[in-house]
Amino acid sequence: MNLETLTHCPLCESSELTNVLVAKDYTTSQESFQIQRCANCQFVFTNPRPAANAIGKYYQSDSYISHTDGGKGILDRVYVMARNFTLRWKERLVKKQQAHGELLDVGCGTGEFINHMKTADWQVTGMEPTETAREKASQKIQQRIHADLESINHRFDVITLWHVLEHVHELDATVEKIKSLLKENGTIFIAVPNHESPDAKVYQSHWAAYDVPRHLWHFSKTTMQYLMNKHGMKINEIVPMKLDAYYVSLLSEKYRFPEQSSLVNMIKATLQGFTSNRKASKEINHSSLIYIIKK
Ligand SMILES: [Zn+2]
Secondary structure (H helix, E strand, C coil), X not given: CCEECCCCCCCCCCCCEEEEEEEECCCCCCCEEEEEEECCCCCEEECCEECHHHCHHHHCCHHHCCCCXXXXXXXXHHHHHHHHHHHHHHHHHHHHHCCCCEEEEECCCCCHHHHHHHHCCCEEEEECCCXXXXXXXXXXXXXXXXXXXXXXXCCXXXXXXXXXXXXXXXXXXXXXXXXXXXXXXXXXXXXEECCCCHHHHHHHHHCHHHCCCCCCEECCHHHHHHHHHHCCCEEEEEEECHHHXXXXXXXXXXXXXXXXXXXHHHHHHHHHHHHHHXXXXXXXXXXXXXXXXXX
């Protein structure tokens, strides 16, 4: 393993780091990784972690290749329905900020979201570091997709990072670059898992959204606020992603009780997802959150 260790908290530079828990990579390597918390600012992160040039192999799994529309099983259909519902829901969220304009999707994967927004009358730009996904996205929307942020010299009304920031090694540099790509009154949407959610507390080291070592950072509302303040931006609104509680609970059940039948998994995950959302609703502390950010 080619691991690198952070000696200081990347948010506040404190060297006082404490162990929180050890989580396992259930999807590819079956290796275990330490998760640490900064004693000063409470930021939680995977440490040590694979270096940027060594993490590629941890993405070599079927679960990280986007589902196609070809599946005929009931779960494939549920997946496609949930995905289409989520695409329309994200479109409405974006359009609450403005009706149309120029949008950059960072980590666009195979391009489902930019494809959807293009048909919804937005001018879209995509960035995706993984070559195979990038090529698919490019074919889908008949446009060039950028391989990195450095090659983009344009400013956007809206920049979206749907479950992307937790994967990025260069946290500060990425946030700073995104800020520089945003128009003065533009909006950034950052969706990330929330390790303070009720489902995270129930499943603990089996919580699927730790997803080590691919998730390098584990955000909460407090630490996201800290990160945005550090870069001179502000969180205008926080929106829960309620479907994630069900999806994450389903995976977590599988990790925690590998012998359990998929029917039992599904029933327990549905109950847990429901309970988790209900408990989270008062404080908006759901399994995954979307932060709506302004300069
Ligand atoms: Zn810190």
